[in-house]
Each structure stands twice: as structure tokens, then as C-alpha cells.
Amino acid sequence: MPVTRRSLPRRWNALPALVRDAPPRVLLVVGAVVVVLGALIVSRPLTSLVLLGVYVGASAVVMGVLELVGRPAGWWARAVSAAWILAGIAVLVWLGRSLELLPPVLAVLLVIGGLASIGRAVSRGTASSRVLSLAWGVAQVAFGLLSFTWPDVTVLVLAVVFGVRTIVFGVGIFARGVVGIRRPRSTPFDAERAVRRRRVRAGWAAAGRYALSLVLVATAAGGWWLNDWLDDGAPVVDAFYDPPAQVPSGHGRLIRSDAYLGRLPENGDVTRILYTTRDAVGRAAVSSALVIVPKDPPSGPRPVIVWNHGTTGVAQGCAPSLRDASATKWSIPALEQALTAGWVVVASDFSGQGAPGVYPYLIGEGEARSSLDAVLAAGELRADLTLSPDTVVWGHSQGGHAALWTTAIAPEYAPGIDVLGTAVVAPVADPPALARELLSGPPNAMLSVITSWVLVPYSRTYPDVALDDYIAEGSRSIVLEMTQRCPSEPGVVVSVLAALGVSEDRPLYSADLTEGALGRRLAENTITQPLGTPMLVAWGADDEVIPPRLQRDYVDRLCAEGQPVRWATYAGYDHLRPILPKSRFLPVLFDWTKDLIERRSQVTDGCGLR
Structure with missing residues (x-):
């Protein structure tokens, strides 16, 4: 579509007014510079934040000033111009102090630009120009409002969109310069032919404006539909998880119980509970859990299986008790066998999830x-x-780490609970070693997301771990928003896209995560002493999450420390396969547990098999 003065959104960029009547050679230079600038913004959205901010801020101020000192305008145009100036100044003034302001300001600029386009649509221009201005204005307002929903990707998406638009605009300026240099002197015949060409082009331009208007409206509608779809897929934390103003004193006290809303196992009944606990530093806290009881439990006290779940995210809505299948054999290994044997299974969400x-x-x-x-x-x-x-x-994965610590502190923290043994599948037994292993490879989107799941909770738990010491300038909103989504919800794609938008030469994390205060705290959360009770350790030989080498190293260390441990590795199994139905590991897990509960003699030490 030919680009005309009326079809260009005037207020988003100040350069149109500055170069409209410039000599051709100036147009060539300005066009080339603008194309390079746009390419930098697109190719390096994070490394170009300052450049983007300066360009947008200066453009907003200049355009607002030109409008105010130009021809007389109505109150609407003057109000919009003043808003442009204020927003541009906000970017330029605060940019040096914090890049966190840039995403919301970009969103505000979109809304302001949209309002300006809507104002032009009702004031002047041809029918096609006014329709395009209206569609462009509505689209800008829509995406500006949507930008506040996803603050971590706002700056990345808008940077890319703004960069692409800058490239297109620069190419247009450069082309005008080329045409200006090569344009020959006109004759009367040429002038008549030029008039005919302009009429034809005007018709095509009008058709193009209508078509572009439809595209803009459809894109804005699609954006709102996508936002609703992502919101519908997010977990909803209901009122059950809200603790009352007064809770029972002490830890391990029941606050309330209710029916579990998800699928039930064949041989058991499920209840969700809210109870008192202590957090990592000993402060009073509240947590939730699922209690799965056999349908017809035998008389007498029932043995207990404590299940510690793997990684489900770190947001409040990521609690397993909020998910549909958390009390089935697809989430808890050998669950049906355990219930048939008359055992009670207790599965905590851990504090901070659910509650x-x-x-x-x-x-x-x-x-x-x-x-x-x-x-x-x-x-x-x-x-x-x-x-x-x-x-x-x-326990499995993160839950394996939790299981090891559960056994380690049980004698002192809950002396009434007699832990007979601990079975862990692909455990995170040595967090610093896992961190070094993962960070030694090439950066990727999911690694960036998982790193945020570690770094943010550690910074909120330990006062000496400062989030800003480990993240790149301007990336706080990206990192924090990554912790607000669960891997089971559609919105996690937003986190992945945000991580993918980060340039390799400007990663989200600017410091070694295994050094400093974070490294010391990771080391503190490694089990270094023997548990003293039988252990069963299993993992898949093709584990893609936790390298099998780390599990072998862990078993070797246990054997060297005299810890009785039975171990098993399964060829062809990945990270999750050992705990899924029909896994070859499940009969081993059940029989090993049953022998412990019934005090039967068994081979509990496999160190000699190494």
C-alpha cells in the first residue's frame, strides 16, 4: 500500500514532521540511520532498552511540542499533546534510574496514541483515512490495556513492534530520498500522466486502508480472545485457602477441611486440609494438603505414606490440591496399591502454594x-x-529434596512420627551441583524460567540474598512475572516467550548463581549427613532434567558415609517415567515400603553392588 501523509500515524514518531520537506540527501541519511536503529531494537530487545526509551521519549516530547506551538487546535488535541509530552519526559527522566518504568510508559503511550488516532478519525480526512485512524486507534488502546496484563513481555513485544515499524518508516524515508535524487524535470505531458497515476494510487490506497483497518480490528479482537483464553486456563485459588484471622496455636494443627474437587482414586477418599506450620526460617505459616484414606480401612492405627510432589511452579495457584489429577495414580506412584494395603497417603502442597x-x-x-x-x-x-x-x-524431583529433609528433621521437629525409611526418585539431592550442571550448558527459555523459581523464593526467604545482585538491569519485572505462572497453565507460554526474547549477549541473570549469598544458601539446603534409616533411590537413565551422573555421585557419597541405601536405575526412562503407571519401579517401591512397615527383613543396602 502506498504510504501517504494521511495514512501515517503522526503522533507516535516525531521524525515525519522533521523530515517532510528535507532535501533528498538528508532523507537518505536519516532513512539509513532509522533503519539501523530499528534493526538494533528488533535484534536486541533487552540490550536496546535505553536506546528504545530515549527514542520513544524524545519522539513523544517533540511531537507534543510541535502540536502545541503549531496551528491552533481544539482542547482534545492539546490534551493529547500534553499527555505525550508528560509521558516522554517520564521516560527520559526516569530511564537513568530504573528501566522498570519503561513497560508501563510504553503501554500508556499506546493508549495515548490510540486516543489521538480516534480524535483524528472524528475530525478530518477522507472516509478511508478516518476508518483507518479509528481502527488504528482502537487497536492501540486495546493492546495498551492488554500490555498491563502481561508486564514481563510488554517491553519485549512493544520493542519488537516499535522496531519493525521504525524499519518500515526508515525504508520509506530512504526511498523518498532516492526518488528525489533521480526525479527528472516534469513536462505538461508528464504532469497529466502523474495526475492519472495519483488517482489510481488514491483508489488503491483507499482499498488498502480499508483492508488494513479490518486486519487491525481482527488483531485487536484476537488479542483480547487470547487474553481471555489464558485467563481461563489459569488456576483459581478459592476461599478454602484463605486462613482465618485466628488460627490454632502451634504447628501441625488442623484449621479446616473440605472435599477435594478433583478426580478421586479407585480405592480411596480424598479430603483437602488447611493447617498451621512453620516456614523455612521458623515463622508461623499456613499450608494445605491432600489426605487420601482407604475406602474401607482396616481397624487399628493406619501407617502413613508422606508424598512430596515434584516441581509444579512456585505461585500460589500452582498447588497440587488445585489440580484435577493430583490424587490419582498419574501423580502419586503406587497410590492404588498403597490404599489397597490400608495405608493413608498425606500429600502437602507446601506453604506458599494454595495458602x-x-x-x-x-x-x-x-x-x-x-x-x-x-x-x-x-x-x-x-x-x-x-x-x-x-x-x-x-518424593520425586523437588519432592525428593523435600523427602530427604523431612526424614532429617523429623526426630526433632515431630518426634511422634517414626520415619521407617525414605524413597526418593530423581531427587535434587545437591542443589549447588545441579545449578552448576544446568548453568554450564547453553542458555534456554525454560532454564531462565526455572532459575527464577529458585532465585525469587530464596530472595524472599533469606535477607542476605538480594534479587538485584543476580539479575540484569531492567529485568526485574520479567523475572518476577515468571514466578506467577504454573507450568500446567497456558500462560506459561508468556514466560517462555519473554525468556526467548532475551538476547544471548544480555541474559536475564548477570551473576553466577552458585556464588555469593545465593550459593551459600543453596549449599545450606544440601543434605550432608546420613539419615540413619533405610533409603531407596531410583532414577531414569535418560533423565533429561537432572543428569543421572548426579544421582550416581549421590549414591556413592551415601555409601561412603555408611548410609544403608538401595538404588536402581532404569534404562530408557526419562525424568517422569519412573513414577508413572506400569513403571518397572513401582513394584519395587511398594514391596520395599511394605517390608519396612511389616518389619520384614530385606536387602536394604545396595552399596556392595556398585
Whole structure:
């Protein structure tokens, strides 16, 4: 579509007014510079934040000033011009102090630009120009409002969009310069032919404006539909998880219980509970859990299986008890066998998931206290159900880390619980070693997301871990927003896109995560002492999340320390496969647990098999 003065959105960029009547050679230079600038913004959206801010801020101020000192305008145009000036000044003044202001200001500029376009649509121009101005204005307002919904990608998306628009505008300026240099003197015949060409071009331009208007309206509608779809897929934390003003004193006390809203196992009934606990640094907290009881439990005290779930994200809405299948065999290994045997399964969400608070991701004492207190609270659930002190702790991945810490602190924190043994599948046994292993490879989007899940909870738990010491300038909103989405919800794609938008030469994380205060705190959350009770360690030989080498190193260390441990590795199994139905590991897990509970002799030490 030919680009005319009326079809260009005038207020987004000040350069049109400055170069409209410039000599051709000036147009060539300005066009080339603008194209290079746009290419930098598109190719390096994070490294170009300052450049983007200066360009947008200066353009906003200049355009607003030109409008105010130009021909007389109505109050609407003057108000919009004043808003442009104020927004541009905000960018230029605050840019040097904090890049965090740039995303909302860009969104505000979109809204202001949209209002200006709507104002032009009702004031002047041909029918096609006014329709295009209206569509362009509505689209800008729509995307400006949507930008506030996803603040972490606002700056990246708008930078790319702004960069592409800058390239197109620069190419147009450069082309005008080329035409100006090569334009021959006109004759009367040429003038008549030029008039005919202009009429034809005007017709095509009008058609193009209408078509572009439809595209803009459809794009804005699609953006709102996508936003609604992402919102519908996000988990909803209902009122059950809101703690009352007064809670029972002490830890491990039941606050309330209710029916679980998800799918039920074949052989059990499920109740969700809210209970008191302690967080990683000993402060009073509230947590939630699922208690899965056999449908027809045998008489007498029932043995307990403590299940510690793997990574589900770190946001409040990522609690397993909010998910549909968390009480089925697809989420808890050997669940149906355990229920058939008459065991009670207690699965904590950990504090900060479901109930409000700081989630203790890979923070051992916080995870373990939530697990142990869930068992204590479950003992208050039903008068006709008595829990035995006999307890076996299971865990997978992050939950393997939690399981190790649960067993380690149980004698002191919950002496009434007798942990008979601990079974862990692909555990995060050594957080610093895993961090070094993952960070040694090439950066990728999911690694950036997972890193935020570790860094943000650690910075909120430990006062000496400062978030800004480890992240790139201007990336705080991106990192924080990554922690607000769960991997099971559609919105996680926003986090992935934000991470993908980060340039390799300007990563989100600017410091070594295994050094400094964070490195020391990661080391503190490594189990270094033998647990003293039997252990079962298993992993997939093709684990794509936690390198199998780390599991072998962990078993070697346990054997060297004299810890009785039985271990198994499964060829062809990835990170999740060992705990899924029909896994070859499940009969091993069930039989090993059953022998512990029934005090049967068994081979509990496989160190000699190494």
C-alpha cells in the first residue's frame, strides 16, 4: 500500500514532521540511520532498552511540542499533546534510574496514541483515512490495556513492534530520498500522466486502508480472545485457602477441611486440609494438603505414606490440591496399591502454594515442616481414623529434596512420627551441583524460567540474598512475572516467550548463581549427613532434567558415609517415567515400603553392588 501523509500515524514518531520537506540527501541519511536503529531494537530487545526509551521519549516530547506551538487546535488535541509530552519526559527522566518504568510508559503511550488516532478519525480526512485512524486507534488502546496484563513481555513485544515499524518508516524515508535524487524535470505531458497515476494510487490506497483497518480490528479482537483464553486456563485459588484471622496455636494443627474437587482414586477418599506450620526460617505459616484414606480401612492405627510432589511452579495457584489429577495414580506412584494395603497417603502442597505465603522451593526445612505438619494435622481429621507413628516418606524431583529433609528433621521437629525409611526418585539431592550442571550448558527459555523459581523464593526467604545482585538491569519485572505462572497453565507460554526474547549477549541473570549469598544458601539446603534409616533411590537413565551422573555421585557419597541405601536405575526412562503407571519401579517401591512397615527383613543396602 502506498504510504501517504494521511495514512501515517503522526503522533507516535516525531521524525515525519522533521523530515517532510528535507532535501533528498538528508532523507537518505536519516532513512539509513532509522533503519539501523530499528534493526538494533528488533535484534536486541533487552540490550536496546535505553536506546528504545530515549527514542520513544524524545519522539513523544517533540511531537507534543510541535502540536502545541503549531496551528491552533481544539482542547482534545492539546490534551493529547500534553499527555505525550508528560509521558516522554517520564521516560527520559526516569530511564537513568530504573528501566522498570519503561513497560508501563510504553503501554500508556499506546493508549495515548490510540486516543489521538480516534480524535483524528472524528475530525478530518477522507472516509478511508478516518476508518483507518479509528481502527488504528482502537487497536492501540486495546493492546495498551492488554500490555498491563502481561508486564514481563510488554517491553519485549512493544520493542519488537516499535522496531519493525521504525524499519518500515526508515525504508520509506530512504526511498523518498532516492526518488528525489533521480526525479527528472516534469513536462505538461508528464504532469497529466502523474495526475492519472495519483488517482489510481488514491483508489488503491483507499482499498488498502480499508483492508488494513479490518486486519487491525481482527488483531485487536484476537488479542483480547487470547487474553481471555489464558485467563481461563489459569488456576483459581478459592476461599478454602484463605486462613482465618485466628488460627490454632502451634504447628501441625488442623484449621479446616473440605472435599477435594478433583478426580478421586479407585480405592480411596480424598479430603483437602488447611493447617498451621512453620516456614523455612521458623515463622508461623499456613499450608494445605491432600489426605487420601482407604475406602474401607482396616481397624487399628493406619501407617502413613508422606508424598512430596515434584516441581509444579512456585505461585500460589500452582498447588497440587488445585489440580484435577493430583490424587490419582498419574501423580502419586503406587497410590492404588498403597490404599489397597490400608495405608493413608498425606500429600502437602507446601506453604506458599494454595495458602498464601513464601513458597520454599528447594529450601529444605520449609518443605519438610510443611510435610510433617500435614501428617500431624491429618491426625485430627477424623475421629474414626487413627494414624500410626509408622511413616515412610516418598518424593520425586523437588519432592525428593523435600523427602530427604523431612526424614532429617523429623526426630526433632515431630518426634511422634517414626520415619521407617525414605524413597526418593530423581531427587535434587545437591542443589549447588545441579545449578552448576544446568548453568554450564547453553542458555534456554525454560532454564531462565526455572532459575527464577529458585532465585525469587530464596530472595524472599533469606535477607542476605538480594534479587538485584543476580539479575540484569531492567529485568526485574520479567523475572518476577515468571514466578506467577504454573507450568500446567497456558500462560506459561508468556514466560517462555519473554525468556526467548532475551538476547544471548544480555541474559536475564548477570551473576553466577552458585556464588555469593545465593550459593551459600543453596549449599545450606544440601543434605550432608546420613539419615540413619533405610533409603531407596531410583532414577531414569535418560533423565533429561537432572543428569543421572548426579544421582550416581549421590549414591556413592551415601555409601561412603555408611548410609544403608538401595538404588536402581532404569534404562530408557526419562525424568517422569519412573513414577508413572506400569513403571518397572513401582513394584519395587511398594514391596520395599511394605517390608519396612511389616518389619520384614530385606536387602536394604545396595552399596556392595556398585
